[in-house]
Amino acid sequence: MPAADQRSMDKVLERWGTAARLVDDPRGADCPPLVELEPGDARETAAMLEWAAAERVPLMPVGSGTKVSWGGTAGFHSIRLSTRRMNTPVQHFAGDLVATTPAGATLADVNALLARERQWLPLDPMYADRATIGGTVAANDSGPRRQRHGTSRDLILGIEIATAGGLVAHSGGRVVKNVAGYDLARLMCGSFGSLAVITSATFKLAPVPPASRTVVAEVGDAAHAQALALAIAAGPLAPSAVEVASPPARLLVRFETTERASLAQADAVLEAIGAEGMPAEIVSGADETAVWSRHARHLAAPGTLLKVAVLPTKAGAALEGAERAATTAAVECRVTGRAALGVIMVRLAGNADRHRKLAAAIRQAIDALDGTVTVLETPAGADENRWGPPGDSLQLLRAVKARFDPQGILAPGWGPGA
Secondary structure (H helix, E strand, O other): OOHHHHHHHHHHHHHHHHHEEEEOOOOOOOOOOEEEEOOOOHHHHHHHHHHHHHHOOOEEEEOOOOOHHHHHHHHOOOEEEEOOOOOOOOEEEHHHOEEEEEOOOEHHHHHHHHHHHOEEOOOOOOOOOOOEHHHHHHHOOOOOOHHHHOOHHHHEEEEEEEOOOOOEEEEEOOOOOOOOOOOHHHHHOOOOOOOOEEEEEEEEOEEOOOEEEEEEEEOOOHHHHHHHHHHHHHOOOOOOEEEEEEOOOEEEEEEEEOHHHHHHHHHHHHHHHHOOOOOEEEEOHHHHHHHHHHHHHHHOOOOEEEEEEOOHHHHHHHHHHHHHHHHHOOOOEEEEEEHHHOEEEEEEOOOHHHHHHHHHHHHHHHHOOOOEEEEEEOOOOOOOOOOOOOHHHHHHHHHHHHHHOOOOOEOOOOOOOO
Protein backbone atom coordinates (compact mmCIF):
# COMPACT_ATOMS: atom_id res chain seq x y z
CA MET A 1 0.00 0.00 0.00
CA PRO A 2 1.41 3.47 -0.88
CA ALA A 3 2.47 5.53 2.12
CA ALA A 4 0.07 8.31 1.12
CA ASP A 5 -2.84 5.87 1.34
CA GLN A 6 -1.78 4.70 4.79
CA ARG A 7 -1.49 8.29 6.02
CA SER A 8 -4.99 9.05 4.73
CA MET A 9 -6.38 5.93 6.38
CA ASP A 10 -4.78 6.90 9.69
CA LYS A 11 -6.31 10.38 9.38
CA VAL A 12 -9.77 8.94 8.83
CA LEU A 13 -9.56 6.54 11.75
CA GLU A 14 -8.29 9.26 14.08
CA ARG A 15 -10.88 11.86 13.06
CA TRP A 16 -14.02 9.74 12.84
CA GLY A 17 -13.51 7.14 15.57
CA THR A 18 -16.35 4.63 15.80
CA ALA A 19 -17.91 5.94 12.56
CA ALA A 20 -14.90 4.48 10.73
CA ARG A 21 -13.72 0.87 10.75
CA LEU A 22 -11.29 -1.48 9.06
CA VAL A 23 -12.87 -3.98 6.64
CA ASP A 24 -11.48 -6.79 4.54
CA ASP A 25 -10.52 -5.99 0.96
CA PRO A 26 -12.96 -7.90 -1.31
CA ARG A 27 -10.11 -8.77 -3.67
CA GLY A 28 -8.77 -11.34 -1.22
CA ALA A 29 -6.92 -12.09 1.99
CA ASP A 30 -3.55 -11.11 0.46
CA CYS A 31 -4.68 -7.47 0.21
CA PRO A 32 -4.45 -5.07 3.18
CA PRO A 33 -7.70 -4.00 4.85
CA LEU A 34 -9.67 -0.95 3.78
CA VAL A 35 -11.11 1.85 5.89
CA GLU A 36 -14.86 2.35 5.65
CA LEU A 37 -16.75 5.39 6.87
CA GLU A 38 -20.34 4.68 7.92
CA PRO A 39 -22.42 7.85 8.32
CA GLY A 40 -25.84 7.52 9.89
CA ASP A 41 -27.64 10.23 7.93
CA ALA A 42 -27.29 12.82 5.19
CA ARG A 43 -25.88 15.54 7.44
CA GLU A 44 -23.15 13.29 8.81
CA THR A 45 -22.36 12.22 5.25
CA ALA A 46 -21.98 15.86 4.20
CA ALA A 47 -19.72 16.56 7.19
CA MET A 48 -17.47 13.63 6.29
CA LEU A 49 -17.25 14.78 2.68
CA GLU A 50 -16.44 18.36 3.69
CA TRP A 51 -13.66 17.10 5.95
CA ALA A 52 -12.30 14.79 3.23
CA ALA A 53 -12.22 17.66 0.73
CA ALA A 54 -10.39 19.92 3.17
CA GLU A 55 -7.86 17.18 3.97
CA ARG A 56 -7.55 16.06 0.30
CA VAL A 57 -8.54 12.51 1.27
CA PRO A 58 -9.96 10.58 -1.72
CA LEU A 59 -12.76 8.13 -1.05
CA MET A 60 -15.14 5.82 -2.84
CA PRO A 61 -18.91 5.88 -2.13
CA VAL A 62 -20.38 2.36 -1.91
CA GLY A 63 -23.63 0.67 -1.02
CA SER A 64 -23.41 -3.10 -0.76
CA GLY A 65 -20.41 -3.11 -3.13
CA THR A 66 -22.02 -5.20 -5.88
CA LYS A 67 -20.86 -2.79 -8.61
CA VAL A 68 -17.49 -1.69 -7.20
CA SER A 69 -15.66 -3.98 -9.63
CA TRP A 70 -17.35 -2.11 -12.50
CA GLY A 71 -14.63 0.50 -12.09
CA GLY A 72 -11.88 -2.04 -12.74
CA THR A 73 -8.85 -1.50 -10.52
CA ALA A 74 -9.88 2.16 -10.17
CA GLY A 75 -12.81 0.99 -8.09
CA PHE A 76 -10.58 -0.29 -5.30
CA HIS A 77 -9.84 2.75 -3.17
CA SER A 78 -8.41 2.25 0.29
CA ILE A 79 -11.06 4.52 1.85
CA ARG A 80 -14.77 4.06 1.27
CA LEU A 81 -17.91 5.78 2.42
CA SER A 82 -20.68 3.25 2.91
CA THR A 83 -24.38 4.09 2.97
CA ARG A 84 -25.36 0.80 4.65
CA ARG A 85 -26.47 2.47 7.90
CA MET A 86 -28.82 4.76 5.98
CA ASN A 87 -31.43 2.08 5.37
CA THR A 88 -34.56 3.42 7.10
CA PRO A 89 -37.21 4.71 6.92
CA VAL A 90 -38.92 3.99 3.60
CA GLN A 91 -41.68 6.57 3.10
CA HIS A 92 -44.44 4.95 1.05
CA PHE A 93 -47.20 7.14 -0.35
CA ALA A 94 -49.32 4.32 -1.68
CA GLY A 95 -52.15 6.55 -2.88
CA ASP A 96 -49.73 8.42 -5.15
CA LEU A 97 -47.77 5.32 -6.23
CA VAL A 98 -44.61 7.02 -4.92
CA ALA A 99 -41.94 6.07 -2.37
CA THR A 100 -38.91 7.84 -0.90
CA THR A 101 -36.20 5.31 -0.07
CA PRO A 102 -32.90 5.69 1.80
CA ALA A 103 -29.78 5.01 -0.25
CA GLY A 104 -28.52 2.16 1.93
CA ALA A 105 -31.70 0.08 1.77
CA THR A 106 -31.54 -2.89 -0.57
CA LEU A 107 -33.95 -3.04 -3.47
CA ALA A 108 -35.16 -6.42 -2.21
CA ASP A 109 -36.02 -5.04 1.24
CA VAL A 110 -37.74 -1.99 -0.24
CA ASN A 111 -39.90 -4.11 -2.52
CA ALA A 112 -40.79 -6.44 0.34
CA LEU A 113 -42.15 -3.45 2.24
CA LEU A 114 -43.96 -1.96 -0.78
CA ALA A 115 -45.55 -5.35 -1.51
CA ARG A 116 -47.76 -4.91 1.54
CA GLU A 117 -49.72 -2.45 -0.58
CA ARG A 118 -49.34 -4.55 -3.75
CA GLN A 119 -46.83 -2.08 -5.21
CA TRP A 120 -43.16 -2.29 -6.19
CA LEU A 121 -40.20 -0.45 -7.66
CA PRO A 122 -39.86 -2.35 -10.96
CA LEU A 123 -36.08 -2.33 -11.27
CA ASP A 124 -34.15 -5.56 -11.68
CA PRO A 125 -30.43 -4.72 -11.69
CA MET A 126 -27.64 -7.26 -11.46
CA TYR A 127 -27.32 -8.80 -7.98
CA ALA A 128 -30.84 -7.52 -7.28
CA ASP A 129 -31.03 -9.40 -3.96
CA ARG A 130 -28.13 -7.33 -2.55
CA ALA A 131 -28.00 -4.13 -4.63
CA THR A 132 -28.84 -0.94 -2.72
CA ILE A 133 -31.03 1.87 -3.92
CA GLY A 134 -28.14 4.36 -3.98
CA GLY A 135 -25.86 2.00 -5.87
CA THR A 136 -28.53 1.13 -8.41
CA VAL A 137 -29.17 4.81 -9.10
CA ALA A 138 -25.46 5.70 -9.20
CA ALA A 139 -24.84 2.95 -11.77
CA ASN A 140 -28.20 3.53 -13.53
CA ASP A 141 -28.26 -0.25 -13.62
CA SER A 142 -31.25 -2.12 -14.98
CA GLY A 143 -32.25 -5.56 -16.17
CA PRO A 144 -34.72 -7.30 -18.48
CA ARG A 145 -37.71 -5.30 -17.21
CA ARG A 146 -36.18 -2.18 -18.73
CA GLN A 147 -38.24 -3.08 -21.81
CA ARG A 148 -41.41 -1.91 -20.05
CA HIS A 149 -40.37 0.07 -17.00
CA GLY A 150 -37.11 1.74 -18.01
CA THR A 151 -34.07 2.46 -15.82
CA SER A 152 -33.60 4.41 -12.60
CA ARG A 153 -33.40 7.55 -14.71
CA ASP A 154 -36.91 6.89 -16.02
CA LEU A 155 -38.47 6.19 -12.62
CA ILE A 156 -36.76 8.70 -10.36
CA LEU A 157 -38.75 11.77 -9.27
CA GLY A 158 -36.50 13.34 -6.67
CA ILE A 159 -33.20 12.93 -4.87
CA GLU A 160 -31.25 13.97 -1.80
CA ILE A 161 -27.46 14.17 -2.01
CA ALA A 162 -24.51 15.13 0.17
CA THR A 163 -21.84 17.15 -1.62
CA ALA A 164 -18.10 17.54 -1.19
CA GLY A 165 -18.79 21.12 -0.11
CA GLY A 166 -20.59 19.85 2.98
CA LEU A 167 -24.11 20.59 1.75
CA VAL A 168 -27.24 18.45 1.74
CA ALA A 169 -29.14 19.23 -1.46
CA HIS A 170 -32.64 18.22 -2.58
CA SER A 171 -34.17 18.13 -6.05
CA GLY A 172 -37.57 17.10 -7.38
CA GLY A 173 -40.43 15.85 -5.28
CA ARG A 174 -43.35 13.46 -5.03
CA VAL A 175 -45.10 14.35 -8.28
CA VAL A 176 -44.39 13.08 -11.78
CA LYS A 177 -44.45 16.56 -13.35
CA ASN A 178 -41.88 18.65 -11.51
CA VAL A 179 -39.94 21.27 -13.44
CA ALA A 180 -38.50 23.42 -10.65
CA GLY A 181 -34.71 23.81 -10.89
CA TYR A 182 -32.16 21.58 -12.58
CA ASP A 183 -32.83 17.87 -13.07
CA LEU A 184 -30.34 16.89 -10.40
CA ALA A 185 -31.93 13.47 -9.88
CA ARG A 186 -31.32 12.31 -13.43
CA LEU A 187 -27.83 13.82 -13.43
CA MET A 188 -26.90 11.54 -10.54
CA CYS A 189 -28.12 8.46 -12.44
CA GLY A 190 -25.02 6.87 -13.93
CA SER A 191 -22.60 9.22 -12.13
CA PHE A 192 -20.95 6.26 -10.33
CA GLY A 193 -20.51 8.26 -7.13
CA SER A 194 -18.13 10.70 -8.79
CA LEU A 195 -20.27 13.84 -8.25
CA ALA A 196 -21.92 13.44 -4.84
CA VAL A 197 -23.16 10.80 -2.41
CA ILE A 198 -26.80 9.84 -2.91
CA THR A 199 -28.53 9.66 0.47
CA SER A 200 -32.13 9.03 -0.61
CA ALA A 201 -34.27 8.94 -3.75
CA THR A 202 -37.95 9.22 -4.62
CA PHE A 203 -39.46 6.99 -7.31
CA LYS A 204 -42.73 6.43 -9.07
CA LEU A 205 -43.95 2.89 -8.44
CA ALA A 206 -46.05 0.32 -10.27
CA PRO A 207 -48.74 -2.10 -9.11
CA VAL A 208 -47.49 -5.64 -8.50
CA PRO A 209 -48.72 -7.70 -11.48
CA PRO A 210 -51.03 -10.54 -10.45
CA ALA A 211 -49.66 -12.99 -13.04
CA SER A 212 -46.54 -13.65 -15.09
CA ARG A 213 -45.66 -15.91 -18.01
CA THR A 214 -42.58 -16.23 -20.19
CA VAL A 215 -42.25 -17.62 -23.70
CA VAL A 216 -38.92 -19.43 -24.15
CA ALA A 217 -37.95 -20.03 -27.77
CA GLU A 218 -34.97 -21.84 -29.24
CA VAL A 219 -33.91 -19.97 -32.38
CA GLY A 220 -31.30 -20.54 -35.07
CA ASP A 221 -28.89 -17.74 -34.11
CA ALA A 222 -28.72 -14.53 -32.11
CA ALA A 223 -29.39 -12.32 -35.14
CA HIS A 224 -32.60 -14.24 -35.90
CA ALA A 225 -33.64 -13.90 -32.26
CA GLN A 226 -33.05 -10.18 -32.54
CA ALA A 227 -35.29 -9.91 -35.61
CA LEU A 228 -38.06 -11.73 -33.77
CA ALA A 229 -37.62 -9.48 -30.76
CA LEU A 230 -38.07 -6.34 -32.85
CA ALA A 231 -41.18 -7.76 -34.48
CA ILE A 232 -42.71 -8.62 -31.09
CA ALA A 233 -41.86 -5.22 -29.59
CA ALA A 234 -43.38 -3.44 -32.60
CA GLY A 235 -46.64 -5.38 -32.34
CA PRO A 236 -49.74 -4.78 -30.23
CA LEU A 237 -48.44 -6.78 -27.24
CA ALA A 238 -46.99 -5.29 -24.02
CA PRO A 239 -44.08 -7.49 -22.83
CA SER A 240 -42.21 -6.48 -19.69
CA ALA A 241 -39.02 -8.13 -21.00
CA VAL A 242 -37.74 -9.21 -24.41
CA GLU A 243 -34.35 -10.85 -24.03
CA VAL A 244 -31.88 -12.53 -26.36
CA ALA A 245 -29.27 -14.95 -25.03
CA SER A 246 -26.58 -16.83 -26.94
CA PRO A 247 -25.14 -19.43 -27.18
CA PRO A 248 -27.34 -21.36 -27.60
CA ALA A 249 -29.54 -18.74 -29.20
CA ARG A 250 -32.73 -18.22 -27.20
CA LEU A 251 -35.46 -15.63 -27.01
CA LEU A 252 -37.25 -14.89 -23.72
CA VAL A 253 -40.45 -12.86 -23.81
CA ARG A 254 -42.13 -12.09 -20.49
CA PHE A 255 -45.65 -10.80 -19.81
CA GLU A 256 -46.51 -9.50 -16.34
CA THR A 257 -50.12 -8.41 -16.13
CA THR A 258 -53.48 -10.01 -15.33
CA GLU A 259 -53.90 -13.77 -15.55
CA ARG A 260 -56.06 -13.58 -18.66
CA ALA A 261 -53.91 -11.01 -20.47
CA SER A 262 -50.61 -12.75 -19.73
CA LEU A 263 -51.93 -16.04 -21.09
CA ALA A 264 -53.44 -14.46 -24.20
CA GLN A 265 -50.28 -12.52 -25.04
CA ALA A 266 -47.98 -15.47 -24.38
CA ASP A 267 -50.16 -17.65 -26.61
CA ALA A 268 -49.93 -15.05 -29.40
CA VAL A 269 -46.13 -15.07 -29.25
CA LEU A 270 -46.02 -18.86 -29.06
CA GLU A 271 -48.17 -19.09 -32.17
CA ALA A 272 -46.03 -16.60 -34.10
CA ILE A 273 -42.79 -18.39 -33.23
CA GLY A 274 -44.30 -21.78 -33.94
CA ALA A 275 -45.35 -20.57 -37.40
CA GLU A 276 -41.64 -20.20 -38.20
CA GLY A 277 -40.98 -23.79 -37.20
CA MET A 278 -38.99 -23.05 -34.04
CA PRO A 279 -39.55 -24.86 -30.74
CA ALA A 280 -40.99 -22.74 -27.96
CA GLU A 281 -42.87 -23.15 -24.70
CA ILE A 282 -44.66 -21.06 -22.08
CA VAL A 283 -43.38 -21.28 -18.51
CA SER A 284 -44.81 -19.86 -15.29
CA GLY A 285 -44.44 -20.27 -11.55
CA ALA A 286 -41.29 -21.99 -10.31
CA ASP A 287 -40.21 -22.94 -13.84
CA GLU A 288 -40.34 -19.32 -14.92
CA THR A 289 -38.38 -18.20 -11.88
CA ALA A 290 -35.71 -20.79 -12.67
CA VAL A 291 -35.45 -19.61 -16.29
CA TRP A 292 -34.81 -16.00 -15.29
CA SER A 293 -32.43 -17.00 -12.49
CA ARG A 294 -30.27 -18.91 -14.98
CA HIS A 295 -30.45 -15.96 -17.34
CA ALA A 296 -29.15 -13.61 -14.61
CA ARG A 297 -26.36 -15.98 -13.54
CA HIS A 298 -24.71 -15.78 -16.96
CA LEU A 299 -24.09 -12.07 -16.41
CA ALA A 300 -22.70 -12.60 -12.92
CA ALA A 301 -20.07 -15.13 -14.04
CA PRO A 302 -16.35 -14.28 -13.72
CA GLY A 303 -14.58 -12.52 -16.55
CA THR A 304 -15.00 -9.30 -18.51
CA LEU A 305 -18.41 -7.68 -18.91
CA LEU A 306 -19.07 -5.27 -21.77
CA LYS A 307 -22.16 -3.15 -22.28
CA VAL A 308 -22.98 -2.49 -25.93
CA ALA A 309 -25.51 0.15 -26.96
CA VAL A 310 -26.68 0.50 -30.55
CA LEU A 311 -29.86 1.37 -32.40
CA PRO A 312 -32.31 -1.52 -32.00
CA THR A 313 -32.31 -2.07 -35.77
CA LYS A 314 -28.54 -2.63 -35.63
CA ALA A 315 -28.56 -4.92 -32.61
CA GLY A 316 -28.56 -8.07 -34.75
CA ALA A 317 -25.37 -6.95 -36.50
CA ALA A 318 -23.88 -6.03 -33.12
CA LEU A 319 -24.61 -9.50 -31.75
CA GLU A 320 -23.02 -11.12 -34.78
CA GLY A 321 -20.01 -8.80 -34.59
CA ALA A 322 -19.35 -9.54 -30.93
CA GLU A 323 -19.66 -13.30 -31.39
CA ARG A 324 -17.48 -13.25 -34.52
CA ALA A 325 -14.71 -11.30 -32.76
CA ALA A 326 -14.79 -13.71 -29.80
CA THR A 327 -14.60 -16.74 -32.10
CA THR A 328 -11.60 -15.26 -33.91
CA ALA A 329 -9.86 -14.59 -30.59
CA ALA A 330 -10.73 -18.08 -29.29
CA VAL A 331 -12.40 -16.59 -26.20
CA GLU A 332 -15.58 -17.98 -24.71
CA CYS A 333 -18.32 -15.39 -25.12
CA ARG A 334 -21.93 -15.12 -24.05
CA VAL A 335 -24.26 -12.34 -25.14
CA THR A 336 -27.40 -11.32 -23.30
CA GLY A 337 -29.50 -8.30 -23.86
CA ARG A 338 -32.50 -6.06 -24.06
CA ALA A 339 -33.02 -7.15 -27.62
CA ALA A 340 -35.66 -4.62 -28.66
CA LEU A 341 -33.83 -1.72 -27.03
CA GLY A 342 -30.39 -2.24 -28.53
CA VAL A 343 -28.68 -2.82 -25.16
CA ILE A 344 -26.47 -5.92 -25.16
CA MET A 345 -24.28 -7.35 -22.42
CA VAL A 346 -21.25 -9.36 -23.53
CA ARG A 347 -19.56 -11.65 -20.99
CA LEU A 348 -16.05 -12.84 -21.88
CA ALA A 349 -14.68 -15.84 -20.02
CA GLY A 350 -11.51 -17.91 -20.14
CA ASN A 351 -8.04 -16.43 -20.75
CA ALA A 352 -8.16 -12.90 -19.32
CA ASP A 353 -4.93 -11.95 -21.12
CA ARG A 354 -6.91 -11.88 -24.37
CA HIS A 355 -9.79 -9.79 -23.08
CA ARG A 356 -8.27 -6.34 -23.61
CA LYS A 357 -7.47 -7.01 -27.25
CA LEU A 358 -10.86 -8.61 -27.80
CA ALA A 359 -12.67 -5.70 -26.13
CA ALA A 360 -10.88 -3.37 -28.54
CA ALA A 361 -11.94 -5.52 -31.49
CA ILE A 362 -15.56 -5.54 -30.33
CA ARG A 363 -15.45 -1.78 -29.82
CA GLN A 364 -14.17 -1.35 -33.37
CA ALA A 365 -17.01 -3.47 -34.72
CA ILE A 366 -19.59 -1.52 -32.70
CA ASP A 367 -18.08 1.83 -33.70
CA ALA A 368 -18.83 0.90 -37.31
CA LEU A 369 -22.49 0.58 -36.27
CA ASP A 370 -22.43 4.02 -34.58
CA GLY A 371 -22.76 2.34 -31.18
CA THR A 372 -20.82 2.47 -27.93
CA VAL A 373 -19.03 -0.08 -25.74
CA THR A 374 -18.45 0.32 -22.01
CA VAL A 375 -16.15 -2.06 -20.15
CA LEU A 376 -18.11 -2.56 -16.93
CA GLU A 377 -16.11 -5.30 -15.30
CA THR A 378 -12.79 -6.86 -16.14
CA PRO A 379 -9.89 -8.67 -14.43
CA ALA A 380 -7.09 -6.52 -13.03
CA GLY A 381 -4.63 -5.35 -15.66
CA ALA A 382 -7.17 -5.36 -18.50
CA ASP A 383 -9.28 -2.36 -17.58
CA GLU A 384 -7.95 0.60 -19.53
CA ASN A 385 -10.21 2.65 -21.81
CA ARG A 386 -13.38 1.57 -20.00
CA TRP A 387 -15.64 4.25 -21.45
CA GLY A 388 -14.30 4.44 -24.99
CA PRO A 389 -13.85 7.71 -26.90
CA PRO A 390 -15.71 10.47 -24.99
CA GLY A 391 -16.20 12.60 -28.07
CA ASP A 392 -17.46 16.14 -27.60
CA SER A 393 -18.84 15.38 -24.14
CA LEU A 394 -15.49 15.20 -22.32
CA GLN A 395 -15.20 18.93 -21.65
CA LEU A 396 -18.75 19.07 -20.31
CA LEU A 397 -18.26 15.98 -18.11
CA ARG A 398 -15.13 17.48 -16.57
CA ALA A 399 -16.83 20.84 -16.02
CA VAL A 400 -19.70 19.16 -14.16
CA LYS A 401 -17.22 17.16 -12.07
CA ALA A 402 -15.29 20.32 -11.20
CA ARG A 403 -18.47 22.09 -10.10
CA PHE A 404 -19.65 19.28 -7.79
CA ASP A 405 -16.27 18.01 -6.58
CA PRO A 406 -13.58 20.68 -7.12
CA GLN A 407 -10.99 18.83 -5.01
CA GLY A 408 -11.54 15.57 -6.93
CA ILE A 409 -11.97 13.44 -3.82
CA LEU A 410 -15.01 11.42 -4.92
CA ALA A 411 -14.27 8.18 -6.79
CA PRO A 412 -11.12 9.55 -8.44
CA GLY A 413 -10.42 7.94 -11.79
CA TRP A 414 -13.72 6.07 -11.80
CA GLY A 415 -16.66 7.93 -13.23
CA PRO A 416 -17.35 9.00 -16.82
CA GLY A 417 -14.89 11.62 -17.99
CA ALA A 418 -12.37 10.72 -15.25
